[in-house]
Amino acid sequence: MAVPLFDTSTPIAPLRPLIDARIAEVLDAGVFILGPQVAAFERELADYLGVRHVVSVANGTDAITIALQALGVGPGDEVVVPSFTFYASAEAIPPTGAAPVFCDVDPDTGNVTAETVRAALTPRTKAIVAVDLFGNPAPVPALRALGLPVLEDAAQAAGASLEGARAGALGDLATFSFFPSKNLGCFGDGGAIATDDDALAEAARVLRFHGSRDKVSYERIGWNSRLDELQAAILRVLLPHLDDWAEGRRAAARHYEAAGLAELLTLPTATEGADPAWHLFVARHERADALVAALTEQSIGARAYYRTPLHRQPALAPWAGDLVLPVTDELARTHLALPMNPLLERDEADEVVAAVRTALGA
Ligand SMILES: *Cc1c(COP(=O)(O)O)cnc(C)c1O
Numbered sequence: 001m002a003v004p005l006f007d008t009s010t011p012i013a014p015l016r017p018l019i020d021a022r023i024a025e026v027l028d029a030g031v032f033i034l035g036p037q038v039a040a041f042e043r044e045l046a047d048y049l050g051v052r053h054v055v056s057v058a059n060g061t062d063a064i065t066i067a068l069q070a071l072g073v074g075p076g077d078e079v080v081v082p083s084f085t086f087y088a089s090a091e092a093i094p095p096t097g098a099a100p101v102f103c104d105v106d107p108d109t110g111n112v113t114a115e116t117v118r119a120a121l122t123p124r125t126k127a128i129v130a131v132d133l134f135g136n137p138a139p140v141p142a143l144r145a146l147g148l149p150v151l152e153d154a155a156q157a158a159g160a161s162l163e164g165a166r167a168g169a170l171g172d173l174a175t176f177s178f179f180p181s182k183n184l185g186c187f188g189d190g191g192a193i194a195t196d197d198d199a200l201a202e203a204a205r206v207l208r209f210h211g212s213r214d215k216v217s218y219e220r221i222g223w224n225s226r227l228d229e230l231q232a233a234i235l236r237v238l239l240p241h242l243d244d245w246a247e248g249r250r251a252a253a254r255h256y257e258a259a260g261l262a263e264l265l266t267l268p269t270a271t272e273g274a275d276p277a278w279h280l281f282v283a284r285h286e287r288a289d290a291l292v293a294a295l296t297e298q299s300i301g302a303r304a305y306y307r308t309p310l311h312r313q314p315a316l317a318p319w320a321g322d323l324v325l326p327v328t329d330e331l332a333r334t335h336l337a338l339p340m341n342p343l344l345e346r347d348e349a350d351e352v353v354a355a356v357r358t359a360l361g362a
Contacts, residue, residue: 005301053201056227060177064092070203077126132157135279140170159246159277246277248342255349294359
């Protein structure tokens with residue numbers, strides 16, 4: 001039995017008639033940008049998260065840039081960001097004029113900690129980007145205690161929570177991506193910024209629309225970055241199912257444990273107090289590349305995501321210097337993602353574990 005790395009279509013298949021109907025409604029209404037669907041989705045996501053404001057934008061990368069600018073980040077500032085994450089977490093910083101400063105991560109969770117961030121702080125640090133890596137919330141309350149604004153990059157963590165608060169409600173601001181393969185994915189690109197702060201929300205709203213409040217006066221150089229009505233209408237159908245899907249992802253992780261995967265690989269560790277929404281199920285092994293090849297051979301989805309961490313990426317070299325991040329390098333070398341989706345069953349987990357056993361000759 002083949003087990004794919006992810007499956008974005010089966011979980012939403014039962015919702016297809018409703019999605020079709022909502023798409024037809026948008027076409028009938030003939031409003032495509034910043035209309036009623038976007039306003040309703042922003043309200044519904046804010047209510048779900050338990051925050052006052054959601055400002056939707058064109059994608060999760062723009063969301064980070066705009067959120068940082070809303071915080072007042074600009075030229076001469078530094079923003080601390082982990083190196084073990086998707087490229088966009090750091091790529092979004094230089095467009096503000098600020099410099100990314102890379103920090104290391106915890107070996108067990110793969111997330112930043114107050115200690116790893118503290119090591120990267122300087123008098124120029126203006127903000128911290130904390131990534132909820134692979135759907136596991138970063139310890140944001142401990143980071144906020146450092147006294148600097150924290151932007152929670154929750155692109156991978158829709159549906160997760162930490163000590164009863166939703167991922168996306170933990171930072172001064174949080175950002176989401178609705179890229180199709182994310183936990184809450186639309187049918188194209190989309191993103192959002194969430195915050196409890198009225199002034200930050202207003203700044204983000206102005207920035208996403210060309211730096212204008214009223215389409216008459218343009219008060220700053222902004223962006224053309226909006227979620228469109230069709231994507232918002234689709235996301236409104238999906239959002240009520242997010243918690244079930246997150247629970248399905250946690251159940252899939254439990255299937256792997258019950259099937260004995262921990263005897264073969266180092267399994268991901270949840271942050272203390274967290275209910276992760278495993279976007280990716282990322283384990284570790286000394287011979288990760290050989291294992292990926294052997295699993296692929298057996299039709300089991302497996303791949304490395306961040307084999308070259310950000311501080312070693314060519315485009316980010318100007319900000320990395322000869323920085324040494326030992327834990328990041330170790331995780332980059334040894335990680336591999338295994339199949340994960342909200343409907344992954346025990347027999348599929350058994351199949352994956354059997355294939356890992358065969359691959360390792362165990
Ligand atoms: C996907 C992702 C982003 C960027 O989102 P896009 O919508 O693809 O621009 C940012 N940060 C992380 C951690 C991501 O996984």
